[in-house]
Amino acid sequence: MPFAVTVHVELRPGIADPQGATIERSLPALGFGGVEGVRVGKLLRFTVDAIDEAAARAEVDDMCARFLTNPVIEDATVIIEALP
Amino acid sequence: MSARVGIVLFPGTNCELDVTEAIGSIGGESRILWHGDADLSGVDAIVIPGGFAHGDYLRPGAIARFSPVMTAVSEFAANGGPVIGICNGFQVLTESGLLPGALQKNAGLKFRCGMARIRVASTRSALTRSATVGDVLSIPINHFEGNYTCDDRTLALLRDEDRIAFSYVDNPNGSTGDIAGISNEAGNVVGLMPHPERACNPLLGSDDGRVLLTSLVGSARAAAV
Numbered sequence: 173m174p175f176a177v178t179v180h181v182e183l184r185p186g187i188a189d190p191q192g193a194t195i196e197r198s199l200p201a202l203g204f205g206g207v208e209g210v211r212v213g214k215l216l217r218f219t220v221d222a223i224d225e226a227a228a229r230a231e232v233d234d235m236c237a238r239f240l241t242n243p244v245i246e247d248a249t250v251i252i253e254a255l256p
Numbered sequence: 257m258s259a260r261v262g263i264v265l266f267p268g269t270n271c272e273l274d275v276t277e278a279i280g281s282i283g284g285e286s287r288i289l290w291h292g293d294a295d296l297s298g299v300d301a302i303v304i305p306g307g308f309a310h311g312d313y314l315r316p317g318a319i320a321r322f323s324p325v326m327t328a329v330s331e332f333a334a335n336g337g338p339v340i341g342i343c344n345g346f347q348v349l350t351e352s353g354l355l356p357g358a359l360q361k362n363a364g365l366k367f368r369c370g371m372a373r374i375r376v377a378s379t380r381s382a383l384t385r386s387a388t389v390g391d392v393l394s395i396p397i398n399h400f401e402g403n404y405t406c407d408d409r410t411l412a413l414l415r416d417e418d419r420i421a422f423s424y425v426d427n428p429n430g431s432t433g434d435i436a437g438i439s440n441e442a443g444n445v446v447g448l449m450p451h452p453e454r455a456c457n458p459l460l461g462s463d464d465g466r467v468l469l470t471s472l473v474g475s476a477r478a479a480a481v
Contacts, residue, residue, distance in 0.1 A: 187405060190361045190430065239322075242315055242351065244358040245405055 182213035259476035262299030266309035278453035301476035304345030317351035346447030357406035363430025381439035393464035395450035
């Protein structure tokens with residue numbers, strides 16, 4: 173059965189984020205004050221076909237570990253929803 | 257005995273001819289190895305040159321590590337063969353797990369293009385065996401994702417095992433520990449962001465890269481014997 177998958181890839185806590193830091197420094201120049209802790213990640217969306225949700229999750233976890241993230245610096249959060 | 261250096265060509269690699277020219281200029285022989293071939297054609301050393309392998313999609317080096325040639329390169333490295341990754345090649349080696357750590361976007365999100373001064377920090381690597389510890393070399397850099405990142409434990413390990421091959425005199429990209437290049441434990445696999453092949457003729461502003469490529473060709477000859 174098909175599942176909709178959303179993978180959020182974020183830099184691991186403690187890993188410096190040059191993009192987040194640059195955005196954070198730029199915001200006050202545009203008049204946005206009080207913003208702290210900007211972190212930039214990426215979002216991947218796709219569908220996967222599997223026998224059940226656990227199988228889909230195992231497949232996506234493996235993808236994340238081997239390809240979609242660099243585990244040295246990134247973590248992934250996976251959301252899986254069954255499609256009708 | 258003559259030794260040959262194999263230069264890996266991925267779609268998007270753009271420094272393979274510079275490396276060919278530079279190795280030729282110091283009397284070495286080389287040949288290009290297509291990434292889709294799992295055969296290394298009996299070469300005695302490997303260079304993974306700079307560029308944008310597979311367009312750098314997802315992350316630099318993330319797709320290149322799955323090219324057929326990389327299985328052969330990993331095996332070659334495990335058997336002690338010299339493997340050098342320059343710039344994008346360094347990113348390919350970290351993504352492949354042949355070297356620890358990762359290369360992030362430069363601090364300040366600045367693309368860095370210019371001459372960098374790097375200090376030789378160890379001569380136990382295949383790329384520095386003919387150099388002298390403390391030598392300061394002028395070698396060009398040209399990258400956006402050269403900010404070497406690793407955890408404290410890895411940094412301590414790199415220091416304890418004398419695996420930091422080069423450090424920046426003036427850190428241009430935010431790299432942890434001012435690291436410009438590292439080696440694996442055995443010293444045969446080396447990655448660095450600066451481009452020694454672009455510093456092999458005084459007409460180009462520096463020939464400080466020659467000592468590094470001479471080390472590489474020497475390592476290839478040693479491996480060939």
